[in-house]
Amino acid sequence: MRLSELAYETISPDPQIDGLTADSRAVSRGFLFAALEGVKSDGADFIPQAEENGAAAILARPGVRSTLPVIEDPEPRRRLAQMAARFYPRQPEVVAGITGTNGKTSTARFAAQLWTLLGYEAGSMGTLGAQSRVYERPLAHTTPEPVTLHETLDAMARAGVTHLAMEASSHALAQHRPDAVNFRVAAFTNITQDHLDYHASFDDYFAAKGRLFSQLLTTSGTAAINMDGEGAQGVVEIARARNLPTIQTGVKGRDVKLLSCKPHLGGLALEIECNGYVYRADPPLIGAFQAENALLAAGIVIAAGAKPYDVMLQLDNLEGAPGRMEYITEVWGGGVYVDYAHTPDAVATALAAIRAHAPGKVIAIIGAGGDRDRTKRPLMGEAAAKYADTVIVADDNPRTEDPAAIRAELMKGCPDAKNIGDRAEAIATGVAMLSEGDVLLILGKGHEAGQQVGDEIFPFDDASVARDAASDRMKELG
Numbered sequence: 001m002r003l004s005e006l007a008y009e010t011i012s013p014d015p016q017i018d019g020l021t022a023d024s025r026a027v028s029r030g031f032l033f034a035a036l037e038g039v040k041s042d043g044a045d046f047i048p049q050a051e052e053n054g055a056a057a058i059l060a061r062p063g064v065r066s067t068l069p070v071i072e073d074p075e076p077r078r079r080l081a082q083m084a085a086r087f088y089p090r091q092p093e094v095v096a097g098i099t100g101t102n103g104k105t106s107t108a109r110f111a112a113q114l115w116t117l118l119g120y121e122a123g124s125m126g127t128l129g130a131q132s133r134v135y136e137r138p139l140a141h142t143t144p145e146p147v148t149l150h151e152t153l154d155a156m157a158r159a160g161v162t163h164l165a166m167e168a169s170s171h172a173l174a175q176h177r178p179d180a181v182n183f184r185v186a187a188f189t190n191i192t193q194d195h196l197d198y199h200a201s202f203d204d205y206f207a208a209k210g211r212l213f214s215q216l217l218t219t220s221g222t223a224a225i226n227m228d229g230e231g232a233q234g235v236v237e238i239a240r241a242r243n244l245p246t247i248q249t250g251v252k253g254r255d256v257k258l259l260s261c262k263p264h265l266g267g268l269a270l271e272i273e274c275n276g277y278v279y280r281a282d283p284p285l286i287g288a289f290q291a292e293n294a295l296l297a298a299g300i301v302i303a304a305g306a307k308p309y310d311v312m313l314q315l316d317n318l319e320g321a322p323g324r325m326e327y328i329t330e331v332w333g334g335g336v337y338v339d340y341a342h343t344p345d346a347v348a349t350a351l352a353a354i355r356a357h358a359p360g361k362v363i364a365i366i367g368a369g370g371d372r373d374r375t376k377r378p379l380m381g382e383a384a385a386k387y388a389d390t391v392i393v394a395d396d397n398p399r400t401e402d403p404a405a406i407r408a409e410l411m412k413g414c415p416d417a418k419n420i421g422d423r424a425e426a427i428a429t430g431v432a433m434l435s436e437g438d439v440l441l442i443l444g445k446g447h448e449a450g451q452q453v454g455d456e457i458f459p460f461d462d463a464s465v466a467r468d469a470a471s472d473r474m475k476e477l478g
């Protein structure tokens with residue numbers, strides 16, 4: 001493709017472009033290099049390296065110099081997204097974007113499952129990677145940077161995926177990563193505190209999420225909104241200002257209304273009103289909050305054109321996402337579960353929810369990642385102290401921070417907690433406390449397969465460590 005076709009402007013000379021990237025280290029001969037200002041460095045400083053690696057053109061903010069043809073744009077991130085979408089032009093026919101602090105991954109998986117059950121070739125993209133029956137790819141980000149994003153969308157569409165549910169993280173929305181995706185549906189789970197290390201204020205955080213509805217959702221699109229989620233009203237207002245139809249779900253929902261939710265040992269007994277009819281469903285999902293995500297997923301699928309009746313009949317068949325309230329093993333009549341709660345609201349929600357599935361004590365392991373929002377740590381500790389009978393504070397991806405200091409910040413909210421940095425030891429300690437009817441809920445890492453210390457990632461999987469600890473404990477008990 002010529003630079004002029006990629007950039008949609010007349011330019012001379014007009015070189016052939018064979019690829020594009022925002023990382024000078026990934027530049028090959030014939031590539032366009034997008035020089036972007038980041039948090040740590042300025043991509044413009046790497047133009048000489050890109051030139052040396054054989055770049056054919058540069059995209060940069062006005063005033064940046066190079067010996068190569070330069071496409072100047074005051075919003076180079078958005079322009080890169082548009083170029084990536086031209087370079088990798090295919091997208092699944094229906095793409096639903098899902099934003100919110102908690103529940104994106106679960107909702108994306110549920111929507112993809114519902115579409116698949118209805119006979120569509122469907123997929124999901126997000127924290128668990130790009131997944132579908134016909135195409136899979138691991139991803140480093142929940143919402144990848146635009147080149148990887150459009151390469152993946154293109155590959156999925158070529159493989160036959162027609163319906164895709166993808167997570168849109170607030171970082172991605174603030175950085176215009178998904179700006180060139182054709183969103184037919186935009187969905188909102190909730191907004192509570194997270195990522196205040198990156199967004200200057202809570203209002204900024206909401207504004208980033210709001211972009212999905214105010215700017216990225218197409219004018220013929222529909223907003224699906226979990227009305228029980230914090231912040232839902234703000235999203236309804238954005239949709240109203242654009243005259244966009246909404247599908248409102250949840251107890252407070254108008255279109256897919258939750259009449260009752262009764263958690264039992266193996267799942268959730270739901271009563272739902274939709275389109276004038278009442279439906280009963282009993283999906284094997286743990287945690288009443290999963291009903292919000294399941295109904296929002298139903299709202300997405302209905303917004304994309306499926307018949308409400310067909311969708312409602314499939315809710316029984318939903319399966320939880322890996323690492324989200326996932327049952328792992330049993331010890332002495334007590335259950336061990338793994339969950340991905342890493343915000344104050346998620347810790348509170350997950351622990352409150354597990355009670356309904358646990359007649360005995362609730363033991364929680366919590367941790368908080370390094371190089372992330374520090375102000376959420378004591379609040380996570382407080383939530384754990386409030387909703388669990390016993391709390392153990394353990395390490396969770398300390399990254400470049402001092403793990404003991406992170407734990408001390410968590411402990412401010414739960415001073416009576418046990419402080420056990422080593423995560424395997426913390427899990428073994430939790431397992432040893434279990435008796436009949438109790439639950440150990442290991443929070444924060446969910447599906448993750450590693451513990452990041454400094455720049456190194458050591459293999460670590462909560463589920464398999466818990467299984468080993470449980471089998472050791474059972475041997476010990478004879």
Ligand SMILES: CC(=O)N[C@H]1[C@@H](OP(=O)(O)OP(=O)(O)OC[C@H]2O[C@@H](n3ccc(=O)[nH]c3=O)[C@H](O)[C@@H]2O)O[C@H](CO)[C@@H](O)[C@@H]1O[C@H](C)C(=O)N[C@@H](C)C(=O)N[C@H](CCC(=O)O)C(=O)O
Nearest residue numbers: 022023024036038039040041043046141142143145169171
């Ligand atoms: C805060 C954030 O989102 N940072 C992302 C951002 O980094 P940055 O702006 O700091 O980049 P930088 O290091 O300053 O570099 C600026 C530019 O120079 C380029 N560069 C840099 C060095 C070099 O030698 N050559 C070069 O060209 C970089 O590629 C970049 O384009 O751009 C980088 C390149 O695309 C990303 O890898 C990086 O993600 C970091 C690693 C990250 O951890 N991001 C997380 C917080 C994130 O995005 N998370 C959300 C989900 C969060 C959630 O919902 O829970 C996600 O969608 O995954």
Ligand SMILES: Nc1ncnc2c1ncn2[C@@H]1O[C@H](COP(=O)(O)OP(=O)(O)OP(=O)(O)O)[C@@H](O)[C@H]1O
Nearest residue numbers: 101102103104105106127289339340341346349350
């Ligand atoms: N609707 C909800 N309301 C409150 N908490 C929820 C909800 N759904 C999920 N959670 C909690 O949030 C955790 C993360 O869920 P999930 O992975 O689906 O969210 P996410 O938004 O994709 O998170 P991330 O931003 O890390 O990708 C769950 O493990 C659970 O503890």
Ligand SMILES: N[C@H](CCC[C@H](N)C(=O)O)C(=O)O
Nearest residue numbers: 342368369372396397444445
């Ligand atoms: N997407 C989230 C994941 C957090 C998971 C937790 N295990 C941590 O490392 O903080 C983030 O990057 O903030």
Ligand SMILES: [Mg+2]
Nearest residue numbers: 104105126127
């Ligand atoms: Mg996610």
